[in-house]
Amino acid sequence: xxxxxxxxxxxxxxxxxxxxxxxxxxxxxxxxxxxxxxxxxxxxxxxxxxxxxxxxxxxxxxxxxxxxxxxxxxxxxxxxxxxxxxxxxxxxxxxxxxxxxxxxxxxxxxxxxxxxxxxxxxxxxxxxxxxxxxxxxxxxxxxxxxxxxxxxxxxxxxxxxxxxxxxxxxxxxxxxxxxxxxxxxxxxxxxxxxxxxxxxxxxxxxxxxxxxxxxxxxxxxxxxxxxxxxxxxxxxxxxxxxxxxxxxxxxxxxxxxxxxxxxxxxxxxxxxxxxxxxxxxxxxxxxxxxxxxxxxxxxxxxxxxxxxxxxxxxxxxxxxxxxxxxxxxxxxxxxxxxxxxxxxxxxxxxxxxxxxxxxxxxxxxxxxxxxxxxxxxxxxxxxxxxxxxx
Amino acid sequence: xxxxxxxxxxxxxxxxxxxxxxxxxxxxxxxxxxxxxxxxxxxxxxxxxxxxxxxxxxxxxxxxxxxxxxxxxxxxxxxxxxxxxxxxxxxxxxxxxxxxxxxxxxxxxxxxxxxxxxxxxxxxxxxxxxxxxxxxxxxxxxxxxxxxxxxxxxxxxxxxxxxxxxxxxxxxxxxxxxxxxxxxxxxxxxxxxxxxxxxxxxxxxxxxxxxxxxxxxxxxxxxxxxxxxxxxxxxxxxxxxxxxxxxxxxxxxxxxxxxxxxxxxxxxxxxxxxxxxxxxxxxxxxxxxxxxxxxxxxxxxxxxxxxxxxxxxxxxxxxxxxxxxxxxxxxxxxxxxxxxxxxxxxxxxxxxxxxxxxxxxxxxxxxxxxxxxxxxxxxxxxxxxxxxxx
Numbered sequence: 119x120x121x122x123x124x125x126x127x128x129x130x131x132x133x134x135x136x137x138x139x140x141x142x143x144x145x146x147x148x149x150x151x152x153x154x155x156x157x158x159x160x161x162x163x164x165x166x167x168x169x170x171x172x173x174x175x176x177x178x179x180x181x182x183x184x185x186x187x188x189x190x191x192x193x194x195x196x197x198x199x200x201x202x203x204x205x206x207x208x209x210x211x212x213x214x215x216x217x218x219x220x221x222x223x224x225x226x227x228x229x230x231x232x233x234x235x236x237x238x239x240x241x242x243x244x245x246x247x248x249x250x251x252x253x254x255x256x257x258x259x260x261x262x263x264x265x266x267x268x269x270x271x272x273x274x275x276x277x278x279x280x281x282x283x284x285x286x287x288x289x290x291x292x293x294x295x296x297x298x299x300x301x302x303x304x305x306x307x308x309x310x311x312x313x314x315x316x317x318x319x320x321x322x323x324x325x326x327x328x329x330x331x332x333x334x335x336x337x338x339x340x341x342x343x344x345x346x347x348x349x350x351x352x353x354x355x356x357x358x359x360x361x362x363x364x365x366x367x368x369x370x371x372x373x374x375x376x377x378x379x380x381x382x383x384x385x386x387x388x389x390x391x392x393x394x395x396x397x398x399x400x401x402x403x404x405x406x407x408x409x410x411x412x413x414x415x416x417x418x419x420x421x422x423x424x425x426x427x428x429x430x431x432x433x434x435x436x437x438x439x440x441x442x443x444x445x446x447x448x449x450x451x452x453x454x455x456x457x458x459x460x461x462x463x464x465x466x467x468x469x470x471x472x473x474x475x476x477x478x479x480x481x482x483x484x485x486x487x488x489x490x491x492x493x494x495x496x497x498x499x500x501x502x503x504x505x506x507x508x
Numbered sequence: 509x510x511x512x513x514x515x516x517x518x519x520x521x522x523x524x525x526x527x528x529x530x531x532x533x534x535x536x537x538x539x540x541x542x543x544x545x546x547x548x549x550x551x552x553x554x555x556x557x558x559x560x561x562x563x564x565x566x567x568x569x570x571x572x573x574x575x576x577x578x579x580x581x582x583x584x585x586x587x588x589x590x591x592x593x594x595x596x597x598x599x600x601x602x603x604x605x606x607x608x609x610x611x612x613x614x615x616x617x618x619x620x621x622x623x624x625x626x627x628x629x630x631x632x633x634x635x636x637x638x639x640x641x642x643x644x645x646x647x648x649x650x651x652x653x654x655x656x657x658x659x660x661x662x663x664x665x666x667x668x669x670x671x672x673x674x675x676x677x678x679x680x681x682x683x684x685x686x687x688x689x690x691x692x693x694x695x696x697x698x699x700x701x702x703x704x705x706x707x708x709x710x711x712x713x714x715x716x717x718x719x720x721x722x723x724x725x726x727x728x729x730x731x732x733x734x735x736x737x738x739x740x741x742x743x744x745x746x747x748x749x750x751x752x753x754x755x756x757x758x759x760x761x762x763x764x765x766x767x768x769x770x771x772x773x774x775x776x777x778x779x780x781x782x783x784x785x786x787x788x789x790x791x792x793x794x795x796x797x798x799x800x801x802x803x804x805x806x807x808x809x810x811x812x813x814x815x816x817x818x819x820x821x822x823x824x825x826x827x828x829x830x831x832x833x834x835x836x837x838x839x840x841x842x843x844x845x846x847x848x849x850x851x852x853x854x855x856x857x858x859x860x861x862x863x864x865x866x867x868x869x870x871x872x873x874x875x876x877x878x879x880x881x882x883x884x885x886x887x888x889x890x891x892x893x894x895x896x897x898x
Contacts, residue, residue: 178884195565239558246564493568
């Protein structure tokens with residue numbers, strides 16, 4: 119990782135996707151001590167560009183706009199995991215020696231669409247033929263998983279709601295001091311009462327259990343080790359990556375509320391990096407809803423099944439605990455610009471491993487970080503492990 | 509290439525994208541003497557699934573449906589070049605040793621959308637902010653290129669229209685005997701008069717200058733050479749691949765009607781394969797409009813600039829001529845299921861190199877074939893070179 123860049127994640131704003139991406143990409147390229155002409159390919163996540171602003175196939179236009187003329191420029195669409203797929207394939211392309219320098223990233227204007235339209239449109243990334251017609255927008259999916267989680271692990275729903283509120287409180291605390299986050303300066307001292315009594319989106323999920331839709335872009339420049347050594351003095355390397363898929367959510371019902379693809383994907387990443395869950399110092403994981411954090415932290419092997427709520431309550435999932443989860447604020451506070459989210463996670467982990475984030479949310483001495491991105495309702499899962507050093 | 513499969517390309521039909529793709533993929537896997545569980549990843553082109561049937565992120569659902577459980581499954585969206593991008597990246601993934609067996613392909617239900625809606629929706633893959641609002645749907649883009657082509661090379665427009673009609677007549681002739689083609693059994697003996705007097709879509713382009721929208725799917729299985737040698741006795745290998753991008757069409761105006769990205773992409777492919785344009789026996793090129801064939805054949809180096817119309821008239825672009833162009837019938841007759849088209853070209857070239865197509869359209873003794881796929885109005889270009897043997 120020789121350079122990273124990110125716009126602030128935000129609510130509705132006026133820049134086009136091309137303009138937003140250019141801001142993040144230019145920051146990443148400048149930080150890499152490279153020129154745009156040094157970039158050999160662009161791998162870009164974007165899920166909703168055609169719906170949000172009538173722009174399909176955004177990457178060639180992005181490439182031209184940032185001065186990376188004529189390079190291969192691919193759009194990856196894997197719902198929320200789009201940019202993580204792009205980063206993983208950029209990693210494969212560089213690690214295999216096909217490219218020496220690749221810019222990966224993502225961009226989205228999901229907030230500009232408006233929450234109602236974005237929710238409805240975005241539901242197309244679940245199974246459109248059997249599940250969506252049954253009413254399974256994503257809030258409905260995660261509400262059902264919350265009920266199933268409570269039933270499976272014998273937690274009274276009221277108890278689970280408190281645990282979910284703890285997840286939100288921690289995310290909001292860190293996000294409130296992240297200047298790149300959508301809720302920067304907001305909700306840092308929100309009370310459990312306020313969360314529990316905020317309006318019901320889909321029972322048992324209330325407003326504050328749900329991440330916002332966001333506009334934003336993130337970009338990272340990957341270079342082969344021999345090239346990278348000439349470009350950066352703060353080395354961060356990708357040492358493992360995994361990806362797995364699943365089809366319709368209902369077909370993995372023996373497994374639920376665990377997400378099968380996550381366990382397979384993370385095992386690939388751990389194996390490739392030669393590390394174990396307990397070696398990870400921080401993880402940016404896919405907390406599209408508070409319940410999603412609990413499920414993810416267990417699937418990644420950080421806490422026992424049904425126990426991660428307690429871990430949050432005890433501070434084990436916080437900075438200074440067993441593992442620092444979402445010190446950026448995560449999707450719930452930093453924001454969730456769908457196609458950019460995974461690249462934003464890689465941005466955060468890289469900054470953390472370099473020791474470059476705000477002191478209040480810096481994981482001191484972090485050496486190994488991980489990302490976790492979920493596309494759809496369990497259909498696509500990508501994990502990336504990054505380590506300080508070469 | 510250890511196995512290829514393709515549905516018939518068609519007008520509107522009732523199968524879902526998942527069902528269509530399963531048909532092509534199952535054919536390809538069976539022909540490969542493999543089981544679905546042997547496939548390590550799916551790389552899939554799809555441009556319009558969210559618009560055509562409300563299904564975004566189709567690949568994980570495709571993977572599950574064909575029994576390739578839990579593999580990484582990526583959606584590539586590069587407009588018409590989507591599947592070619594997928595095949596090229598599958599090639600890179602296999603050639604680099606990261607994967608041993610990958611299934612690449614594409615699927616689209618563009619015909620089911622209806623021509624008016626598909627044309628309007630599909631125009632989002634041109635530049636959405638400056639060019640589309642000026643009226644540049646794709647028929648408009650290629651109509652302008654036709655005018656510019658005539659002016660640049662000093663051809664009276666009436667003369668160019670006759671040359672374009674020759675392109676159509678040749679495509680229709682081959683497509684009429686291709687059972688996988690949309691116009692199978694149709695238009696094989698169409699007259700020039702009929703073409704020239706068919707209704708005007710966008711002057712000077714008439715109906716028969718334009719390809720149809722199509723439903724269809726195609727899939728190919730790529731395996732590392734050592735694996736492939738155990739699976740097939742009719743070896744066809746990818747020996748070169750190139751990809752290049754361009755942004756807005758108007759920004760390459762010094763170059764037009766040549767398409768800059770094509771020249772860069774094909775040079776990459778030729779260089780990697782160590783061959784020259786004159787070594788290519790057949791080429792499936794991107795004839796979304798008849799004028800597009802003339803421009804493509806020149807950009808790929810088969811004929812001099814401004815001279816390819818004459819080549820078509822003299823049979824030099826036909827089977828038995830200098831190079832056999834679009835013996836499948838091409839987009840104009842075989843059909844154009846956007847996100848599947850590039851994989852369909854690879855299917856055709858593979859079948860040709862194996863000597864397995866209908867006798868009337870078999871390029872006898874073909875040894876080297878090429879594909880050419882254009883995404884948008886020059887924004888994405890992919891070329892793949894395939895050779896008989898190892």
